[in-house]
Amino acid sequence: MTPSPVSDKSGQTMTTNRIALVIGSGSVKCAAALGLMKVLEHENIAVNMVVGCSGGALYAAAIALGWPVERAVEATLRMWTNDITAKKNRRALLQLVLPGLFKFDETFGLIDDGLINRRLREGYQGTTFSDAKIPLYITATDLYNGDQVVLSEGDIANAIRASISIPYIFPPHKLNERYMVDGYQSDPLPIGVAIREGADLIIAMGFESPYQERITSLMRYNLQVSSVTSNNLLKTNFAFHNLAHHAEIIPILPEFKHRIKLFDTDKLPYVIEEGERAAEAQLPYIKKLLNG
Amino acid sequence: MNIQDIQKNGVTVVQFSGSIDALTAPAITEHLGGLISSGQIRLVVDLGGVDFTSSAGLRLLLGAVKDARAGGGDLRLAAVQPDVMKVLKISGFTNILKLFENVDDAVASFG
Numbered sequence: 001m002t003p004s005p006v007s008d009k010s011g012q013t014m015t016t017n018r019i020a021l022v023i024g025s026g027s028v029k030c031a032a033a034l035g036l037m038k039v040l041e042h043e044n045i046a047v048n049m050v051v052g053c054s055g056g057a058l059y060a061a062a063i064a065l066g067w068p069v070e071r072a073v074e075a076t077l078r079m080w081t082n083d084i085t086a087k088k089n090r091r092a093l094l095q096l097v098l099p100g101l102f103k104f105d106e107t108f109g110l111i112d113d114g115l116i117n118r119r120l121r122e123g124y125q126g127t128t129f130s131d132a133k134i135p136l137y138i139t140a141t142d143l144y145n146g147d148q149v150v151l152s153e154g155d156i157a158n159a160i161r162a163s164i165s166i167p168y169i170f171p172p173h174k175l176n177e178r179y180m181v182d183g184y185q186s187d188p189l190p191i192g193v194a195i196r197e198g199a200d201l202i203i204a205m206g207f208e209s210p211y212q213e214r215i216t217s218l219m220r221y222n223l224q225v226s227s228v229t230s231n232n233l234l235k236t237n238f239a240f241h242n243l244a245h246h247a248e249i250i251p252i253l254p255e256f257k258h259r260i261k262l263f264d265t266d267k268l269p270y271v272i273e274e275g276e277r278a279a280e281a282q283l284p285y286i287k288k289l290l291n292g
Numbered sequence: 293m294n295i296q297d298i299q300k301n302g303v304t305v306v307q308f309s310g311s312i313d314a315l316t317a318p319a320i321t322e323h324l325g326g327l328i329s330s331g332q333i334r335l336v337v338d339l340g341g342v343d344f345t346s347s348a349g350l351r352l353l354l355g356a357v358k359d360a361r362a363g364g365g366d367l368r369l370a371a372v373q374p375d376v377m378k379v380l381k382i383s384g385f386t387n388i389l390k391l392f393e394n395v396d397d398a399v400a401s402f403g
Contacts, residue, residue, distance in 0.1 A: 206382065239383040242347035243354060248314050249347035253378050281375070285311050285344050292315075 018048045020199035021063065023056030024189035025182070025230070026207030027262050030055035031076060032254045032275025033205050034062075034069045039279040040203075045290065047203075049135040051193045053183035056205075057138045057163040061156050064136035065127060073268055079119040082263040085169065087112040092171075106143055106179045109171030110219075113161075116170065120157040129153045137197065138163050139183035139190045143172045148186035150193055151175075168222050184209075188234040191241040191249060200247040201289060205275070206234060210259060248289055254278040295323050303399045304332045305370075309341030312349030324356040324367075333365025336398040340371035345379050357389060366390065370398035 021040075023033045033056065040047060052060025058080075062072035089112045094102040129136055129152055138151045140162035151159035162173040162180035172179040183190065189206040209227035212220045242249050254274040260267055293316045298305040304327055312320060327335065335356070357367040368390040372380065380386050392398035 208382070235382055235384040239350070239385065242350045242383055245347055247347075251346075251379055251382065253382065282344070285313055285346065288311075289314060289346075 018199045019201045020049045020194035021047045022051040022191050022194050022204045023060050024206040025054030025056055025184035027055040028264050029207045029260050029271055030059050031268050031271045033059040034072055035272040035275025036205055036252055036279040037063055038069060039276055049197055051137045051190050053139045053190050054164050057160045064132035064134050066133040075123045077265050079123045080265055084116040085111045107171050111169050113170050120161050124157040127156050137193050140180040141185040143179040143181045149180055184230050187237050188230045195245050202249045204249055205252045250282055250286055252278050252282055293319055300399045303334045303336055303402050305336045305338055305395055307338040311344035313346040314348045317348035317352050321352045328359045333360045333363040334402050335360055335367040336370050338370050338395050339376055343373055343375055345376050350383055368398045370395045
């Protein structure tokens with residue numbers, strides 16, 4: 001990779017390389033991407049595209065829309081509170097007990113998604129992919145054939161909703177006549193999208209799913225199985241993409257000493273700080289690569 | 293980048309420091325390739341001084357280990373530092389490469 005650094009009108013470092021930021025699944029931990037963006041902005045390193053999956057989609061959208069960190073944090077605090085899972089989907093419970101009678105189908109989800117849908121609509125205020133300042137790609141998974149679905153047009157809130165459809169918990173999201181489940185089901189760190197879109201330098205922030213300390217319920221059992229699968233999927237896809245890409249993938253893997261649970265939004269400042277720390281650790285290499 | 297070879301009990305220990313990335317990978321690839329093609333296929337790469345690897349590092353390691361094994365030898369890693377270990381783990385490389393805490397153990401593993 002032999003980039004030729006130049007400065008654009010805003011003073012940001014531009015190179016002949018296309019830089020992509022890929023944010024993997026990881027619920028609240030994905031806010032670490034805001035810390036990473038703070039570091040890149042401070043160094044005047046411009047990103048040319050953003051790819052997000054599951055929780056990462058929330059922040060990929062915020063970054064692509066040009067939201068300042070404070071606004072992204074504020075939006076997360078407003079949208080992502082534990083009451084979004086408070087209302088159970090009664091029909092789903094009945095479908096579990098009497099699947100024939102209550103017509104079990106692909107819309108199954110234990111949680112009523114009315115509130116999360118409303119929160120996303122309010123949070124992203126009808127913005128579409130064409131409102132993004134840089135190209136934005138959000139990934140989900142087709143429930144019927146397992147294909148990764150890359151969403152890059154239409155309503156952003158809708159795309160995020162599809163990308164965060166945690167199986168069993170939220171009902172799959174019907175979009176473009178397809179039932180979509182969480183993006184992590186096809187690739188927890190969708191570097192392949194950035195490769196396909198022509199990125200050279202790919203900054204990939206990924207997270208392993210946490211394992212349960214004890215398995216005491218069906219839900220915890222489900223989360224555990226899901227973590228086992230997604231972590232193995234993360235590794236195999238990450239290896240494949242690293243070997244397949246013609247140029248550079250810089251992994252940014254924040255470490256959290258404290259366990260971050262699904263709705264630990266009170267830990268956002270800590271998460272962002274860790275993202276910043278992890279990005280700063282790799283900054284010398286990013287700069288070295290950009291400067292040739 | 294300064295690359296150094298040390299011979300220990302019939303094993304070639306390759307040492308270098310800094311980062312393995314797109315800028316440094318070509319020199320390392322060429323060096324390892326030269327060793328393997330000259331028949332030095334029992335290799336230990338001492339990563340004690342390496343604090344970063346990108347995808348370029350993974351690609352070169354995989355290429356070299358395949359060539360060494362194809363010739364009946366192996367390439368083993370020693371003293372992998374925490375940040376590099378994270379990348380090796382998340383890419384599944386710890387499942388296909390033999391890693392040792394230090395160079396002596398890696399050399400001894402060749403028997």
